[in-house]
Amino acid sequence: xxxxxxxxxxxxxxxxxxxxxxxxxxxxxxxxxxxxxxxxxxxxxxxxxxxxxxxxxxxxxxxxxxxxxxxxxxxxxxxxxxxxxxxxxxxxxxxxxxxxxxxxxxxxxxxxxxxxxxxxxxxxxxxxxxxxxxxxxxxxxxxxxxxxxxxxxxxxxxxxxxxxxxxxxxxxxxxxxxxxxxxxxxxxxxxxxxxxxxxxxxxxxxxxxxxxxxxxxxxxxxxxxxxxxxxxxxxxxxxxxxxxxxxxxxxxxxxx
Numbered sequence: 699x700x701x702x703x704x705x706x707x708x709x710x711x712x713x714x715x716x717x718x719x720x721x722x723x724x725x726x727x728x729x730x731x732x733x734x735x736x737x738x739x740x741x742x743x744x745x746x747x748x749x750x751x752x753x754x755x756x757x758x759x760x761x762x763x764x765x766x767x768x769x770x771x772x773x774x775x776x777x778x779x780x781x782x783x784x785x786x787x788x789x790x791x792x793x794x795x796x797x798x799x800x801x802x803x804x805x806x807x808x809x810x811x812x813x814x815x816x817x818x819x820x821x822x823x824x825x826x827x828x829x830x831x832x833x834x835x836x837x838x839x840x841x842x843x844x845x846x847x848x849x850x851x852x853x854x855x856x857x858x859x860x861x862x863x864x865x866x867x868x869x870x871x872x873x874x875x876x877x878x879x880x881x882x883x884x885x886x887x888x889x890x891x892x893x894x895x896x897x898x899x900x901x902x903x904x905x906x907x908x909x910x911x912x913x914x915x916x917x918x919x920x921x922x923x924x925x926x927x928x929x930x931x932x933x934x935x936x937x938x939x940x941x942x943x944x945x946x947x948x949x950x951x952x953x954x
Contacts, residue, residue, distance in 0.1 A: 714750035720756040726758060729814060755892055756806075759810075760808070761809055765813050770939065779939065787932065796822060804899050805825040806895035807827045808831060812833070817847035841943045842947070843938040847931075848865055
């Protein structure tokens with residue numbers, strides 16, 4: 699799928715290492731249905747012919763700023779529930795696609811990661827960030843309910859109390875704290891995130907493939923449990939998105 703003749707997701711493959719790059723950089727890779735569908739299509743292609751390792755990266759200044767608040771607000775109120783169902787439904791499916799992909803996944807994360815886009819990082823097996831990488835929810839500011847694994851995946855990674863604190867207070871988790879808590883496993887220079895991800899991928903690609911497969915099976919989160927948590931997020935998000943509070947919150951956030 700493309701926009702302005704440019705693919706929304708760029709796909710490359712070399713020496714057993716695949717790379718998918720979110721390519722909506724002009725909008726900070728904000729999550730809209732077309733972008734998520736393009737990512738799912740690319741992941742489906744990799745599932746048919748798995749690489750040794752997948753790197754998930756992003757073009758532009760930000761990895762992703764999560765759901766496109768402007769797109770939510772610009773959707774007529776009568777259609778907003780259905781639009782949200784598409785976005786969050788596709789995001790949840792993408793997270794599960796990544797979690798169950800039959801190869802290790804490495805997220806190359808730079809700049810801002812907010813809202814539901816955190817789920818794309820949490821669904822990867824290893825995450826590399828830069829010094830400006832930071833994670834923030836924004837839900838209680840905009841008037842949304844958490845999605846993207848903030849309740850279904852984040853507590854397992856950083857602890858339930860820390861995850862709840864970040865969501866309630868909208869406290870950003872910077873790169874140093876993310877590294878300390880295990881949200882990131884590596885930190886590189888600003889311009890070295892992708893190089894570090896490539897080096898990690900090359901190390902994994904050179905390992906014994908059956909051993910890698912067993913290691914993934916034993917260590918990845920249980921996909922059924924995660925799916926149940928994501929379904930709960932989906933229900934709460936849809937309930938909140940049609941509320942007057944969310945409408946007012948989006949208006950204030952966008953300064954409309």
